Amino acid sequence: MMKRGKKIMLWILGVIALFILGVVIWFNIPYSPTKSEFSKITNYQLTKMKAQKDIFTTEDISNLPSPVQKHFKYCGYIGTPKMSNIKAYFNDVDFVQSGKKLKIKYTLYDFVDEPVRIALIDTSIFGIPFQGIDTYQNGVGSMKGVIAKAITLFNEKGESMDKAGLVTCLSESLLMPNLALQDFIKWKEIDETHAKATITYNGISASGIFVFDDNGAMTSFTTDDREYNDANGKIQKAKWSAVLGEYKNINGIKYPTTLKAIWHLETGDLVYFDGRDVVIKYNVAK
DSSP: OHHHHHHHHHHHHHHHHHHHHHHHHHHHSSOOHHHHHHHHHHHHHHHHOOOOOOBOOTTTTTTSOHHHHHHHHHHTOTTSBOOSEEEEEEEEEEEEETTEEEEEEEEEEEETTTTEEEEEEEEEETTEEEEEEEEEETTEEEEEEEETTTEEEEEEESHHHHHHHHHHHHHTTTTSTTGGGSTTEEEEEEETTEEEEEEEETTEEEEEEEEEOTTSOEEEEEESOOEEEOTTSOEEEOEEEEEEEEEEEETTEEEEEEEEEEEEETTEEEEEEEEESOEEEESOOO
């Protein structure tokens, strides 16, 4: 009986060891269902994307508020090809999720012919892979987080997510300024360094204020059209800002290489996304 019990124990330990080995291998192989889903969504959007063939002209921007016109000229867009999409890489991001501070990689696609944004979060928590997909597509916003490549931690949808996704598209419109010229975005001048924009799509509208420095560089975007969901699931209206800086001239185009996303809460400002060394590419096919 003792020998049999020992064999059973060794068999159990062997099964546990194989399971642990399998988990370690699963965590470390490149394949991820969430990354695969992200690729599928972006490839679908890239396939249906309409190619832009014109160049930016002064006539294109003549009806825009003066600080927005100045931004186009400062960044060097006039005379360059209009873009169909943008792909931005954030390889060094300090990110706060449910009170936890993480280092993440963030990949973002935005599209012009309709307001669409698709983003992938890639990181790990205590060595366990965590990926998230943040999308606004076909007028629908959603945010999903998956841990250990298989366990869905959250999958947020609904009208508030639709509006949040739409206003986030608006906040990124001047990173891909052909989007700012589309009919679903309306502009209003406030003064020489401030302009208000309203985006309307699929029956929903959202708006915000763009701020520019004296040179014409966009420095921030602020909106009241997003809702903050804290670590306890409590939802509240809160002001939200995107803050940009450290513009660099890359192949004749100036764009920001730092971006912060900030919730302005009653308890103080929460910088939950702090990205550096941003790399932007236009008209990406894959």
